[in-house]
Amino acid sequence: MLLDALLLQIGYNATLVTLGSAALGLAAGATGTFLFLRKRSLVADAVSHATLPGLALAFMLMVALGGDGRNLAGLMAGSALSAWIGLLSVSWLTRRTRLAEDAAIGAVLSVFFGFGIVLLTVVQTLSAGRQAGLESFLLGSTAGMLFSDAILIAAGGLLVLASALALRRPLLMVAFDPGFAETQGIDIHRMDLAIMTLVMAITVVGLKVVGLILIVALLIIPAATARFWSNRADRVVLLAGLFGGLSGYIGAAISATAPGLPTGPIIVLTGFAVFTASLLLAPGRGVLSAALRHRSHQRQVHLRQGLLALAQDQPVYEALTRRLLRRNGLQRADGVPTSEGHSRAAAALRDETRWQALRSSAHLSELSARDDGLTLILDVLTPDQIAELDRRIATAPGTA
Amino acid sequence: MGDEFVILSLAPLLIGICAAVACALPGNFLLLRRQALIGDAISHVVLPGIVVAFLVTGRIAAWPMMLGAACAALVAVLLIETIRRLGRVDAGTAMGVIFTSMFAAGVLLLEQSDTSSVHLDVEHALYGNLESLIWLDATGWSSLLDPRALAGLPPELPRMALTLLAVSVAIRIFWRPLKLATFDEGFARTLGIPVQVLSLGLVVTAAIAAVAAFDAVGSIIVIAMFICPPAAARMMTNRLSAQICWSVAFATLSAILGYVLAGYGPLWLGGTDAVSAAGMIATVSGLILAGVAVIGPHRTA
Amino acid sequence: MTLALPRTAPDQSPLAIRGLTVSYGEQPVVFSIDMTVQDGAMTAIIGPNGAGKSTLLKAALNIVKPLSGRITVYGQPLAQQAHRIAYVPQRASVDWDFPTEVLDVVLMGLYRDLGLLGRVRAHHIRQARDCLARVGMEDFADRQIGQLSGGQQQRVFLARALAQKADLYLLDEPFAGVDAATESAIIDVLKSLRAEGKTVVAVHHDLSTVRAYFDNVFLINRRKMGEGPIAAAFTPETVQATYGGRLADGQISQLTMGA
Numbered sequence A: 001m002l003l004d005a006l007l008l009q010i011g012y013n014a015t016l017v018t019l020g021s022a023a024l025g026l027a028a029g030a031t032g033t034f035l036f037l038r039k040r041s042l043v044a045d046a047v048s049h050a051t052l053p054g055l056a057l058a059f060m061l062m063v064a065l066g067g068d069g070r071n072l073a074g075l076m077a078g079s080a081l082s083a084w085i086g087l088l089s090v091s092w093l094t095r096r097t098r099l100a101e102d103a104a105i106g107a108v109l110s111v112f113f114g115f116g117i118v119l120l121t122v123v124q125t126l127s128a129g130r131q132a133g134l135e136s137f138l139l140g141s142t143a144g145m146l147f148s149d150a151i152l153i154a155a156g157g158l159l160v161l162a163s164a165l166a167l168r169r170p171l172l173m174v175a176f177d178p179g180f181a182e183t184q185g186i187d188i189h190r191m192d193l194a195i196m197t198l199v200m201a202i203t204v205v206g207l208k209v210v211g212l213i214l215i216v217a218l219l220i221i222p223a224a225t226a227r228f229w230s231n232r233a234d235r236v237v238l239l240a241g242l243f244g245g246l247s248g249y250i251g252a253a254i255s256a257t258a259p260g261l262p263t264g265p266i267i268v269l270t271g272f273a274v275f276t277a278s279l280l281l282a283p284g285r286g287v288l289s290a291a292l293r294h295r296s297h298q299r300q301v302h303l304r305q306g307l308l309a310l311a312q313d314q315p316v317y318e319a320l321t322r323r324l325l326r327r328n329g330l331q332r333a334d335g336v337p338t339s340e341g342h343s344r345a346a347a348a349l350r351d352e353t354r355w356q357a358l359r360s361s362a363h364l365s366e367l368s369a370r371d372d373g374l375t376l377i378l379d380v381l382t383p384d385q386i387a388e389l390d391r392r393i394a395t396a397p398g399t400a
Numbered sequence B: 001m002g003d004e005f006v007i008l009s010l011a012p013l014l015i016g017i018c019a020a021v022a023c024a025l026p027g028n029f030l031l032l033r034r035q036a037l038i039g040d041a042i043s044h045v046v047l048p049g050i051v052v053a054f055l056v057t058g059r060i061a062a063w064p065m066m067l068g069a070a071c072a073a074l075v076a077v078l079l080i081e082t083i084r085r086l087g088r089v090d091a092g093t094a095m096g097v098i099f100t101s102m103f104a105a106g107v108l109l110l111e112q113s114d115t116s117s118v119h120l121d122v123e124h125a126l127y128g129n130l131e132s133l134i135w136l137d138a139t140g141w142s143s144l145l146d147p148r149a150l151a152g153l154p155p156e157l158p159r160m161a162l163t164l165l166a167v168s169v170a171i172r173i174f175w176r177p178l179k180l181a182t183f184d185e186g187f188a189r190t191l192g193i194p195v196q197v198l199s200l201g202l203v204v205t206a207a208i209a210a211v212a213a214f215d216a217v218g219s220i221i222v223i224a225m226f227i228c229p230p231a232a233a234r235m236m237t238n239r240l241s242a243q244i245c246w247s248v249a250f251a252t253l254s255a256i257l258g259y260v261l262a263g264y265g266p267l268w269l270g271g272t273d274a275v276s277a278a279g280m281i282a283t284v285s286g287l288i289l290a291g292v293a294v295i296g297p298h299r300t301a
Numbered sequence C: 001m002t003l004a005l006p007r008t009a010p011d012q013s014p015l016a017i018r019g020l021t022v023s024y025g026e027q028p029v030v031f032s033i034d035m036t037v038q039d040g041a042m043t044a045i046i047g048p049n050g051a052g053k054s055t056l057l058k059a060a061l062n063i064v065k066p067l068s069g070r071i072t073v074y075g076q077p078l079a080q081q082a083h084r085i086a087y088v089p090q091r092a093s094v095d096w097d098f099p100t101e102v103l104d105v106v107l108m109g110l111y112r113d114l115g116l117l118g119r120v121r122a123h124h125i126r127q128a129r130d131c132l133a134r135v136g137m138e139d140f141a142d143r144q145i146g147q148l149s150g151g152q153q154q155r156v157f158l159a160r161a162l163a164q165k166a167d168l169y170l171l172d173e174p175f176a177g178v179d180a181a182t183e184s185a186i187i188d189v190l191k192s193l194r195a196e197g198k199t200v201v202a203v204h205h206d207l208s209t210v211r212a213y214f215d216n217v218f219l220i221n222r223r224k225m226g227e228g229p230i231a232a233a234f235t236p237e238t239v240q241a242t243y244g245g246r247l248a249d250g251q252i253s254q255l256t257m258g259a
C-alpha cells in the first residue's frame, strides 16, 4: 500500500496531493534556509499566523460581492495582504521600539491570530448554515483538492523557488556577514524584506496543504536538517530543498494510505524524523560523531599530560589519566612506568623541550602558534630545523 | 449591572482576568530573557499533552489533562534545550522544530484515537470557550454570599484563581534570584545560584499558568498574555517591579475590555451574536501594545 | 612593592591550579596549566590576544568545563569556597536593556547576605552606596545601567564585586577600554584591597604598567610561560617567549626593564 502510494498508484487525488506536497516541500525547504541562516526562523511563525485575518476578510469580501467565498486564489490574496501587514508590524516594533524581535514576533503572532479568530466567529454567524470551511486552513486539508488548486500550489511554489535561487548570492551574503554585505553595497533591510516576502509567499501557497500552524515547520525543519550535512551555504540550500521535497512526497504518500493520517502533520513528522536522524548520525556536526571526537580528544589530552608527568616524576592526579596510562600498558598498577611508558614519556618530554626552545628561537618562533600541547613538533618542522633546535637545547641547558 | 450579569458574565470575566494575569506574570521574565516565544511553544505542545492524558485516563478530566499538558511542556523545553546544545541550532529554530513536531504529533494522535464521543478538538484548544463558563446556580449579587450557589461556580474559576495564587507566590519567593539570573546569568552562576534549575522552574511555572489558562480560555489568550502586557509594560518604565505592576494592569484591562467588547460589541454594531471572547482579549492586548509602542515613555532604549 | 612576602604553599593558596586543560572543540586553548596564586598579593595574568587568559579564569571558576585538571581554592574544592571569590568578567554577560538601576546592580553583590526573602535594610543600602563611592560612582546610583558609558559600567561591576566582600578578586581586563581617570580609580581600589590583605588576580594587557601595578606575574600563551614575582618572572626573555616574536626586541626590554 505504502509502496503503491509512493509510486503514485493509488488514485488521481492522492497523486495530485503527493506531487503538490513535494513541490511545496522543495520550495519551502530551500526558501526557509535563508531565514534559518539569518537566525530568524520564527519570523515565519508570525507571518503564518498573521494570514488568518486576511483569510477571513477575503472570505467575507467575496461573499459580500456575491461570490462563493472559497475561491483559493482569492483567499490567498487576502492572507498574503494580512501576512504582509503582520510582517511590517514585526519589523516596525523591532526597529522603532526597544522590544527584541522575539517579543515582536510573539505579539504579532498572537494578536493577529486572535483577531483572526474573532473574524472567524463572525464568518460563522454570517454564513449560518453554509459551511465556510475556513477552519481547514488552520491545520490544512487535502481532501477534495482540485486540480486547479494543485496547479496553483505547485506553480506558486516553483515560482518562489526560482525567485529564491535567483536572489541566493546577496541573500547568503547577508545571512553570513551582514556587515560585509553592507560594504558591498547590498541593502540589508531590502534583502531581509525579500526573504520575508518569499517566506510569506510560501506560507500562503502552503496554507491549503499543511495549514497555518504547521507551515513554519516546512520552512525550518529541512534547513536545520541540511545544516548537519554541510558547512557550505549553497549546499545547505540544495539539501534543504531535497529534504523538504522528500518529506512532502513521502509524508503525503503515507497520509494517502489510510484514513486518520492528516497530510500536514504527517509531512511535518516525516521531516522531523529526518531531522532527528541527521542530528544523531550526521558526520561532523552529528551528536554521535561529536561525542566520539570529544572522547578521543579528551583521552589524547590525558595521555599526553600523564606521559609528561611520568617523565618529570610528578604525581598523576586524575583517575582517568592513571586508567589510560595503565590500559595503554604505559604504567603498572603500582604506579611504576613500564619500559614502553619510560620511552614514550621521554619522547613526550623531548617534544615539549623542543617546543620551548622554538619559542626563543629568532626565526622559528612564529611557528609557536601551532603548539597546542598535542601537535608533535615532528609534524611541524623539518629534520634540519629540529636538529638546529636540539643544538640550541644542548648549548643552553636550563631552558627545559 | 444586574442579576443577568452575575449569572452570565461574572465568572467568565473573573476567569479571564485570572488567566491573563497568571500568564502575564511569568511572561515578564520570559520577555526579559528573550524567551518570549517559549510561551508560543508551550501553548502549542499543550495539545499533545492533553491528548496523551486523555488516551491514558480514557476520560476528559481537568487535573490529568493539566498534568499531561504540563509534562508535555516540560518535555518540549528539555527537547528544545537538548537540540540547541547538541545540535548547535539557534534557539528560535530549535523551538520551531520541536513545537511544530509535537503539535503535529498531537493532531495525529487526536485523529487516530476515538474522541468523537467527547469534546476534544483542535478548535476548542485554540479558542477555549470562555463564554460558556456561566454561573447557573446564581440568582444575583446575593449569590456571592450563598454557599450553595457558590458551590455551583464553574470549577475553572477556583482552579484559575489557585493557579494565579501559586504563580504569584512562586514569583515572589524566587524574585531575587530570578531577577539576578535574568540580568546577569554569569554572575548568578558564580554566586552559586542554580541558574539552569531556575530557568527550568520559570518555564514550568509558565507552563502551569498556560495549561490552566488553556483549559479555561484556549491557547490564543495564553500566547497573547505571555507577551503583549509585559512588552507594553516594559515600554512604560525602567524598573522591574513597576514593569510587573503595569503588566498586571494591562492584562486585567485586556481581559475586561476584550470580554465586554466580544459580548456586547456586536450588539452595539447591530449584530446578534457575540464573537470569540478569547480572540477579542488577544486583540485588545495588541491594541494596548500598539498604543504604548507609539506613546510609551520608555518605548525606546 | 611588597616583594618580601613569603611564598604561599599550594595548599593554602587562594587559587591553586594543576594540570588544567581546556578545549573548545578539538583545540586545546589552555594546555596543562599549573598556577599557584600568592596570598595577599596582586598578580597580573599576561599574554597575547587569544592566549587563553579569559578561559583560564573561567575554567578556574568552573564557568567553562575543563578537560582535565584540579582546582583548589584556599586548599579546598571550589564549591566549598566559592563564596570567597568575586569575579568581574571582561565583558559582563549582562542584559544592558534590563529594567534596573545602578544601586540595584550593586545590591546584587549582597545576594549571599540577603538570601531569598531577606529584606533590603538601610545598612545594606549604605554598604552598596559605600562600594559605589569607592569606585567614584556614587552620583550615578539612580541611573539605568544601560545609560552608562563602558568605563562607568566597568566601575559599577567592580563596586558589585566589592559588595561581595570576597577574599579573592578575579578581574578580566579591568582596564580594557576605560579612560585614564577610570584606570587610576580602579587601580586605587585594587591597591586598597591588597592593603586589606585581599588577593587580587587581574588579566592585564598593558605591559608598560605591569611593574607599577602588580607584585607577581603569570605569563600564558596556551601554556604557562612563566610565573613569579615581577623581578624574577617578568623579564625580556619570558615576555619574548610569551609573545612569540610579536613584539620587537627593543620594545620588550624597554617595557620590562622599567624606567
Ligand SMILES: Nc1ncnc2c1ncn2[C@@H]1O[C@H](COP(=O)(O)OP(=O)(O)O)[C@@H](O)[C@H]1O
Binding pocket: C024, C025, C029, C047, C048, C049, C050, C051, C052, C053, C054, C055, C056
Ligand atoms: N566559546 C568559545 N568557543 C570557541 N572558541 C573560543 C571560545 N572562547 C574563546 N575561544 C577561543 O579560545 C582562545 C582563547 O580565548 P580567550 O581565553 O578569550 O583568550 P584571551 O582572553 O587570552 O584573549 C581564542 O583563540 C578564542 O578564539
Ligand SMILES: [Mg+2]
Binding pocket: C053, C054, C055, C090, C172
Ligand atoms: Mg580575554
